[in-house]
Structure formats: structure tokens, C-alpha cells
Amino acid sequence: MTLRPGLLSPLRIAPGLAGTVTLMALLSVPGPALGHGGHADRVAALDTQIETAPGEAILWVDRAAIHLDHADFAAALSDLDRAAELDAGLAEVEAFRGRVLLRLGRLPQADAALVRALALRPGDVPALLVRARVREALRQPLAAAADYSEVIALAPRAGPEPYLERARVLTAAGERHWTEALAGLEQGRQRLGSLLALELAALELELRLERVEAALQRLERATAHFARQEHWLVRRAEILVRAGRSDEAYASYAKALQRIEDLPAHLRHSAAVESLYTQAQASMQQLRAASGEGRG
Numbered sequence: 001m002t003l004r005p006g007l008l009s010p011l012r013i014a015p016g017l018a019g020t021v022t023l024m025a026l027l028s029v030p031g032p033a034l035g036h037g038g039h040a041d042r043v044a045a046l047d048t049q050i051e052t053a054p055g056e057a058i059l060w061v062d063r064a065a066i067h068l069d070h071a072d073f074a075a076a077l078s079d080l081d082r083a084a085e086l087d088a089g090l091a092e093v094e095a096f097r098g099r100v101l102l103r104l105g106r107l108p109q110a111d112a113a114l115v116r117a118l119a120l121r122p123g124d125v126p127a128l129l130v131r132a133r134v135r136e137a138l139r140q141p142l143a144a145a146a147d148y149s150e151v152i153a154l155a156p157r158a159g160p161e162p163y164l165e166r167a168r169v170l171t172a173a174g175e176r177h178w179t180e181a182l183a184g185l186e187q188g189r190q191r192l193g194s195l196l197a198l199e200l201a202a203l204e205l206e207l208r209l210e211r212v213e214a215a216l217q218r219l220e221r222a223t224a225h226f227a228r229q230e231h232w233l234v235r236r237a238e239i240l241v242r243a244g245r246s247d248e249a250y251a252s253y254a255k256a257l258q259r260i261e262d263l264p265a266h267l268r269h270s271a272a273v274e275s276l277y278t279q280a281q282a283s284m285q286q287l288r289a290a291s292g293e294g295r296g
Contacts, residue, residue, distance in 0.1 A: 039070045057087035061096055068100055076100045091121035098127065102134050110134045125151050125158075132165065141173040152187075160197050163188030167201055171208075178208055196222050212243040230259040230273070234280050241283070250287050253280045 046063040053059060060083035067076035077100055083093045094117035101110035114131040118124055132147035148166035151158065163185055170181035185202040192198065199222035206215035216239060223232040233256035240249035260268060260277045267273060 039066065042066045055086055057083040057090050058092065060086070061090070061092045064096055064100070068096075068103065071103075073100055073104055089120060091117050091124060091127075093117075094120065095124060095127040095130070098130050098134065102130060102137070107134055107138050111138065123150075123154055125154055128154075129162075132169075136169050136172075141169040142177075144169045145173070149184075156191055160188055160192060160195050163192075164197060164201055167205070171205065175208075178205055181205055182209065194221055207239065207242065212239065212245075215239055228259075230256045230263075230276060233259065234276060234283075237280070237283065241287070246287050246291060250284060253284045253287075256280050257284075 043063065043066055046059060046066065050056075050059050050063065060079045064076040064079035064083070067073070067079065077097070080093050080097050080100070083090060087093070094113045098110045098114035098117060101107075101113055104110075111131065111134050114127055114134060117127045118131070121127070128147045128151050132144040132151070135141075135144040135147065145166050148162050148169070151162045152166070155162075167181040167185050170177040170184065182202055182205040185198050185205070188198050189195070189202070199218050203215045203218045203222075206212075206218060216236065219232060219236055219239070223229070226232065233252050237249040237252035237256065240246075240252060257277065257280050260273055260280075263273065
């Protein structure tokens, strides 16, 4: 079966859902809590600690973190240089330097810093995640995917985000990597369950690979438990249109309209539902016009 040309949108990754650990948690800066005060207060607190223990390299890293939070990149790098002078073997220095350099857009230097950090502390998940972002920005999607794969190996239940990010960079690497991207999402589904984010990302790849039935099965599996089906019926119809299955698409749009019409008034007249209704009606009209059968 051949899909109609020009109808496949870029891979759409839905926002990540629940996981035992989130990607943002994995990207948290190691070290003591920095507090929630204002920038000046937080810097002053670290100044006092540094005056008391100027040889503690990690305190300079902590102050660099505050400077980065305030986008004071020069001050952050200066503090990191001092931390490196005090303890050249402290992995946090180079890991955090990689973050600062990424923010500055100095990508090769950021990558080099993160390579040093990971040599000092192999398997540092936050450093791997930052390096994956750096390597993606350097247009090295396969290297970025390898970093995400290492994160997954180290923290296989860290939530869907690493699986989704890996699929995204593999998809960007070209058609010959789409099957690998899909397999990675399936790995996530096996480990984390049938999360909507994983299923919808996999659905888009199934469509790219012209596996319409597999895409429809994923949609059914991911959305069967939803009480409100009108959105998913429209999505199903869109997939069927792409596959040239106009009669089935028309029927799915019609079911969506009926579901909307059966909603209580306060739901039926919401802006989102009215927009969906209009969209489905317009699509049905296009299908009628294309078929020439004048269905009413």
C-alpha cells in the first residue's frame, strides 16, 4: 500500500507522560541545594561559604550554577576555572562547563568538556543527556542517539523522555534509521507500558514506514480507555485519508460528529470541540467532493 505523497507531517512527539524519574530530574545539577532566594542573596550565601572554605572546589561549581541560572556566563566560567584549579579531577566542573558552553552556543567546546566529564565519571546520566543535546546541535544525530541509548541502559525506567528523544534524533538522521527509531519506542513501551506519548510517536513512524494497519492498531491500543473518543476518531479518519481509504475515513468522521453531537451542551460548545466539529465537517465535504457521489 502506498500512502499519498505530501501528506506525512514531521514526526510529532507528544509531551512525555508519567515516569519513575523525569528527564528534568535527571538533568538536575548535582551538589547541595542552592535555595530559592533571589540571585543576589544566593550569590552572597555562596560568597560567605567560599570565604570560609576557599579550597572547596564544589562551592565554586555551586556558585557557577547560580551565575548560569542568571545567564551570567562569564562569571560562571570564571568560577569553573577556579574550581578546576582546585580539583582537576572533579567531574562536576567539566559537566557544568559543558552546560554553560552549550548555552553560549560554543558547541565543539561544550562537547569536549562533556567528554572530559564522562572520562572522569563514566555513566553520569545528566552529563550524557547534555552531551546528547550538544551532539544533536552539532548535527551528529547518531552520536546523540548513542548517548540517549546509554542513558536508557543506565536508567531504563527513567520515564519516556529519553526514548522519545532518541526516536526524534534517529528520525532526523534519515529514512534508513526509522525502523531503528520505531524499535526503540517499542522498547520503551515494553518497559514502561503503553504510554500515550510513546504510542503516538510510534504511530507517526508507522505512517512514515507506510504501515497503516500497525498505526491504526497503535491508535486503538493507546486510546481505547478514553471515555471521550471524538478526537481519536478524527485522528483515525486522517490516517485513513492518508492511506486512500476514503469510505472508512468518511465513516470515522461521521462517528466523530455523532459523538460530539451527543455531548452535553457545556462540552459541545467549548472552543476546542467546536473547532474539531468544523474540521471534521470540512473533511467530510472534501471527501464527498473527491468521490463525486454527493453523499448527504
